Amino acid sequence: MKRKQWQGWGSGEQAEQHYLVQPRALAGGGDIRHVSEFLRVSGWRDKSKTGGPLLLESADRTVRVAYDPYVLPGGWTIHGRADGLNGEWAAHLGRQTPVEIVAGMTDALTQPRSxxxxxxxxxxxxxNWHARFEGExxxxxxxxxxxWMQYHHSPDGTAMWWTGARDKQGNGWTANFTPNTPMHLVQAFSTELAxxxxxxxxxxxxxxxxxxxTWSVSVTPSQLRAWQxxxxTAxxxxxxxxxxARRPRPHTTARPHTPAGAARTRR
Structure with missing residues (x-):
């Protein structure tokens, strides 16, 4: 295990030990606030019930993001309503899916499409991932x-995106996306996955x-807060x-032009 020293400690603060983990896909779930707080400040409504699972809804009510650790297998569910471009779609991500990878997809929900x-x-x-056909x-x-990331065709003719990570001990997670999940969201996920x-x-x-x-790092609470x-802020x-950009600009009426030196009539 390697050790790193982070610079810029605040005076009087007690450093805390953290670890940098690679590959990220096997780093464990992490703090779900990495996802939820970004959505909240992006204008999403918090529909969670006290003591219950996390539930956030987009401002236009077309997409919901939920995290439920109280059921098996538990994890993330992202559900989109049908609109003019796409049919209804859903993504299910296991509880140990790293929040940084989940955020690749959920952050993209708040941003305009490329x-x-x-x-x-x-x-x-x-x-440098290795891509290949495996039957269908x-x-x-x-x-x-x-x-891995797979476009999976089932024997009954249905298809879905299937992805996940697993170590030799069998620890890890899986996720799947319905085939009509908007492709820019799946790409945003695969970007963070890799x-x-x-x-x-x-x-x-x-x-x-x-x-x-893993690499051991010393981090102060103020550094953690600054990164968050x-x-x-972004x-x-x-x-x-x-x-x-969406807010309508006020219309102004142009004043009639009076030539320089022209006489003005009083009433």
């Missing part, structure tokens, strides 16, 4: 073979797995910019 056609496989190819399925696998950067977990929240690499605020700024 003009470019989405390509789910492109982020995986950029990170098309699968991409990470270089360490712990993580991202090479590690993610951070506090001591005691690092999975016991022979497939992960930076993410929330969401708040983007929301303000979107709302400003």
């Amino acid at each position: 003009a470019h056609a989405p390509n789910v496989w492109a982020p995986l190819e950029e990170q 399925h098309y699968t991409a696998t990470s270089p360490d073979r712990t993580t 991202h090479p950067d590690p993610v951070m977990r506090p001591r005691g929240r690092v999975p016991h797995s022979a497939q992960i690499r 605020r930076a993410r929330i 969401a708040r700024a983007a929301t303000w910019a979107r709302n400003s």
Whole structure:
């Protein structure tokens, strides 16, 4: 295990031990506020009941994001209503899906779509994932073979996106998306799934797995708060910019032009 020292400690603060974990897909679930707080400041309504599972709804009421740890197998459910472009769709992500990967998809729900056609496989190819046909399925696998993304065709003719990560001890998670899930959302998910950067977990929240690499880091509470605020500030700024663009501008009536030196009539 390697050790790193983070600079910029606040005076009088007690540093806390955290770990950078790689690959991120095997880092464990993490803090769900990484997802929920971003959606809240992006204008989503909190529909959660006291003591119950998390439930957030988009401002236009077309998408719901839920996290329920109280049922088996538990985890995330993202549900979209049918609209003019897509039929009803849903995504189900296991409880141990890292929140940074979940956020790849949920953050994208708050952002305008790119003009470019989405390509789910492109982020995986950029990170040297191995893609192949397996019968009726098309699968991409990470270089360490712990993580996969598959377009899955069932014998009954139905199809879905199926993805997940698993170590040699059998620990991990799976997720699936209905075939009509908007492709830019699936691409946003695959981008974070394949991202090479590690993610951070506090001591005691690092999975016991022979497939992960960890680096011990010392972090102060103020550093953690600053990183969290930076993410929330970015969401708040983007929301303000979107709302400003939609807000109608007041119409002004141009005053009649009076030539310089012209006489004005009093009444």
